[in-house]
């Protein structure tokens with residue numbers, strides 16, 4: 122079993138990705154500039170790693186906006202090769218989604234814009250070039266994208282102080298300190314070293330009695346089963362796509378690749394603990410890993426404990442006669458016996474629809490992510506999900522042999538030319554074709570829509 126427990130000295134202060142300042146346009150919209158480019162980083166002491174980053178050499182800045190904001194971006198591609206930048210978890214017009222069809226050629230700039238219209242959530246961005254997503258994310262293109270609304274102010278929100286992003290990624294290094302991938306294995310690369318926000322061997326000093334951590338599993342394949350070494354519990358306050366209605370107290374939370382959770386942890390002055398991932402046996406959550414040492418200062422800013430209602434958003438409910446679609450994940454890493462085809466439309470969904478999607482996993486371990494949608498887990502093998510999994514999500518772990526039923530709410534924007542994706546977020550599986558495409562169309566026109574895209578695309 123892989124483990125790094127006991128191997129770290131926790132000597133590097135945790136890096137906090139900078140908050141990207143927008144320029145405010147004359148119409149009040151917020152404009153952000155992102156440049157994807159190569160660079161070098163030092164992770165392992167004394168060794169230099171070739172990396173990619175956004176506005177820097179590894180990972181990207183945090184973007185933070187509020188519901189109702191109009192946002193626009195310039196995404197400049199200086200990587201020297203084609204890529205894309207996808208807004209994972211964002212509800213937006215399909216052409217702005219940054220999926221495999223919105224390619225950005227080397228030296229080109231892509232300029233998407235949309236209105237933020239979804240509840241408070243911790244979303245993220247990463248490339249989505251078909252067949253290359255694993256490599257582009259692994260090299261370092263990823264960042265956090267935080268959405269606030271009135272509900273999110275009930276929680277610690279002082280970025281970098283009591284509201285801390287934790288982008289957790291595992292890596293394999295060569296002896297001279299370069300990243301290396303192992304795409305021959307069943308799940309893709311499972312690294313034996315951990316980076317948090319691009320920091321190896323990290324510690325964090327906290328100065329508040331309550332700290333909100335935004336956990337993002339930004340790894341290619343590994344799942345983390347997070348908990349603290351002193352056995353302390355924490356409050357889960359949010360799932361991928363929104364806050365929970367009420368906090369749920371837990372000692373462990375597992376996140377598969379692409380999933381997020383917001384947790385609030387209480388500290389007493391002088392506390393010391395380690396955030397660790399606890400092995401769940403074979404497969405993608407195998408091995409114990411120290412993630413981050415946390416030291417509480419000798420004096421802490423007191424904050425009012427979290428209690429009562431968090432999200433005021435109604436849980437996603439589907440109508441009685443909701444369309445039900447079934448997706449079978451197979452041993453060959455296909456969905457419904459098909460591999461991804463950029464020209465083929467697999468599903469046509471009325472914009473704004475609420476549907477039941479049923480995912481059967483007859484393959485190995487997988488998860489399932491849907492673009493431009495949020496869902497609630499209805500049941501797993503007929504059992505209601507745990508309390509902490511009942512919020513809004515966009516990515517769900519689907520164990521081997523399990524059937525997961527989802528109540529899905531789709532975005533409102535139609536587009537006949539730009540399909541949206543659903544896929545396994547183990548990036549090797551996704552790259553190898555474990556992905557399908559759907560169009561969002563004007564309700565009532567579903568049957569007239571061609572199931573292939575025009576050749577020119």
Ligand code: C2O
Pocket residue numbers: 207209247249379490492542544546
């Ligand atoms: Cu995080 Cu289709 O992606």
Ligand code: CU
Pocket residue numbers: 486487488545546547550551555
């Ligand atoms: Cu998979």
